[in-house]
Amino acid sequence: MVTVSPSECEASPTWAYALQLPRDPRAARIARVTLRAVLAGHGMSQLQDSAELVATELVTNAYRHSGGPATLRLRGLARTRLRVSVWDADPYIPPPFDKRSRPAGLVSPEADGGRGLFLVCHYAEAWGGFPLGGDGFGRGGKLLWCEVGASAADRAAVA
Template identity: 35%
Template sequence: MDSDHESDDRPPRRPPSPSKDPYVYTLQSSRHASSAKVCRDFVACVLNSVGQWELADTAALCTSELATNAFLHAEGDSVMLRVVIEPPRFRVLLYDASAELPAAVSLPEGDRLRGRGLGLVAALTDAWGTAEGDATGLYAKGVWFELAGKEEDAG
């Protein structure tokens, strides 16, 4: 039989069964002024790709707030962004090299331009918090949020 053709005794190809494991998408970015845009675009792309477009704008905004905080207040040269999809929940974690935890969350009164980021994250998401650093030890802490999506379209 010609080597370019499949043998007739091979089993038919079948699509793989959907995994029960979470899907994880990771991006490492410089800790730079452009990090917020890169991170928010990455999160929006992931959520749109898995059919959760109704969450993409909220997730992008909250990701932008986390990345901006890391740029303004963290240490180190880079950040690591992870999007964990465990339908129907989606978790976004942003790791940085600073061990200092975020300040208490409250929306400032009046017209103050700064200090609203984590208040927005808290108001727009189902849950948020901090995590210990990544497994490699490169990053000291993570800040995360979760959103609930539609289970039938996820993954």
């Protein structure tokens, strides 16, 4: 009988974690703490800065723009790539996640918001969003996702 270790049979290991977050101003902090623990546990701490930035922005937007809870999902796509996605109950997909528009440009210094998704697009290597229909249990809304990898980590280190 031949025994194969997980590291030998997983050319590109994948894993996933989901964290349900209440509509609470502390949700972004909880997401960051969880993200750090997950990345450290999978030996992917080099992605921490860029992943924290995008997760914080997506969770904060879910808190600010939807009237209910959110779900953060982290998925390792390879040893150096991470997908961060956030579900919330608001069906509106903001630019550039709607794929019909480009990332917002510079925002006036006096503006109260508008910088977060620009940063997400700068630090993420890919991003997107799609609406979710109701599933009979009241869950609809949208899912926004982005991926960070080695080049995103390099951009975060320079910043």
